[in-house]
Amino acid sequence: MRTRTAVCCLLAAFPMVAQADVNLSGFIQQNTAFNTVEANPDGRDHKWLEERLRFQLDASQGNWRLLLKGDAAYDHLGRGGQSELREGYADYAAGNWDLRVGRQVLTWGLGDLVFVNDVFPKDHEALFAGRPLEYLKRGADAVKLGIYPQFASFELVIAPDFRESRIPDARRFHLYDPMPMVADRVTQAPGKGDAGLRIYRDIAGWDAAVYLYRGYQRTPSMRPDSMTAPTRITYFYPELSTLGASLSGRAGEGVASFEAAYYDSRQDRAGTDFTVPNSQTRLLAAYQWQPWEDFSLNLQYYAEQMHGYDAYRLSLPEGFPADKRWSHTAALRATQFFLHQTLRLSVYASRNASNGDYFINPELRYSFTDSVWGALGANVFGGQPWGQFGQLSRDDNVYLQLRYEF
């Protein structure tokens, strides 16, 4: 209903649409992911099995532009028919400012599947279930104002309603649950929106940016009504502010990237509430280069430092797995093109040295023609049973994506 209202508003805000320069496109897609280790918790053998139709309308006139990207899909694993407005916004561009209103995908920062300043909604289930990478991002319903004076560029994002990240479905993925016996579960949405500001400019040939965000954690925390005899678990989104910066530029034969952020956990600054993530520092260093033709390599080192660690350890109840003060992750992406860049072999691999978590995603993608491509890949997870990837160690899958674009 909300989606429909948003579309109507956008159309109303765009009275010239009938005379505009209109472009229609889309795709038909089949997406299948088979389990390779174990069936889902609900007994099914697939992580994903759906047909999908995308319809995209791109219209522009003068300083205005309207973009609508909608999906209709049929899921064979119990969700049935689905529809989703992926993006739907109106743009207005003036001399040194512009405005985007509506559902839009926002990406900040420099990480590859590592998020330091990218605090916007994501779909983690899509990544783990072998869907095309664009589905990792969820649109935010927001107003984005860009201002471009000479000395720097400003991007202000205000979302009146908080939109959460999508976490894997417990019927499809073996998720770690410290209180599996409690069936009564409710979710509390923040009921307020969030806001972010990015300021960026060139400094001596380097791309520099500063990021500010005030809102909430995108993935929920869980709080039981009692630690000794819990009957109900409440999922909630703790208050969060972040302050970060990034720098990226040419170094030697490649591109070096650095990013850092301070995560201020406003609801638990002291770190004494174990249900709320503590404040953190996040650091990323990356280097990308091309050792030979059509081959590129990106190495990433990512660290998280938990603040108030002693308070966290004191508040953590007996029997709960403890995170370490420092978490160090190394990640690599290697991409090789063949056959005039119509065949692409890529591998993404990451390993957390602090808890043994790992994730490996090899993929082979081939463009059969200019309008038909297919991808064959795998998701391999491992580590401790409570780790981000370790809990998914029984959810390894092999996936196929086949798309006809029109």
Next chain:
Amino acid sequence: MKRMILAALLVPLSAMALTGEEAIRKSQAAFLYPGKDFKARVLMKLINQDGQERVRELMMLRKNIGEAGGEQKYFMVFFQPNDVKDMSFMTYKYPAKDDDRWMFIPAVNMVKRIAAQDKRSSFVGSDFTYEDVSGRDIEDDTHAVEREEKVGGRDCTVVKSTPKAGDADFGSKLTWVDKANFLPLKEEQFDRKGARYKEFTADEVVEVKGFPTVVRRTMKNLQTGHRTEVGYSKVDYDLGIEDSLFSERFLRQPPRKWVE
């Protein structure tokens, strides 16, 4: 003796004997630097030995920052195929140092700086390399005039360019530089064993705002039989492209007036 000097004075200026390096310098100026700025809609057909075709279509904008041979900025927006539609690229090209290159990926709304040290890499899968599109550093090679020869009835100076460093993936290159307008009408690249492996031809030259422009060109890989045919349309020069176009803002949202 007097007669010889007189004969030399009668020869048109452009045909006076140039050194190899001068010829290549003039050729790059005529081919890659004409006008203050430039715009063209580029249609590339990638054709394999069986005649199967793939199409890459984009708008290319270029602005010179200084004189010919100096810094340039390039902006490209893709229309075809559909899986790269609305992707855009921006390059700051510097003489004698690596370029800065950025790309915008619309599906995740992300601008990414990309490594650009490998100028011999294929441009979007075609038989053209990045260097073929935006020029090879003149100082990377030694240039010597080999001979004079006609191409399609036009008098050309044939220049042999040989990489100074041993790490280039080609052994040498011959360029047929038109004596009148300095455009490269033909190029042959030889591998390190001396076998011919790539051939460039300027198939159609027209004059736009007084600048002779190669509007149809072909690059053939003679060893695989694969070739790329390129056609330019909507060619224009000296449009007054602003410096601000070459920025992250417009990489994300290319202004319609430049990409139509």
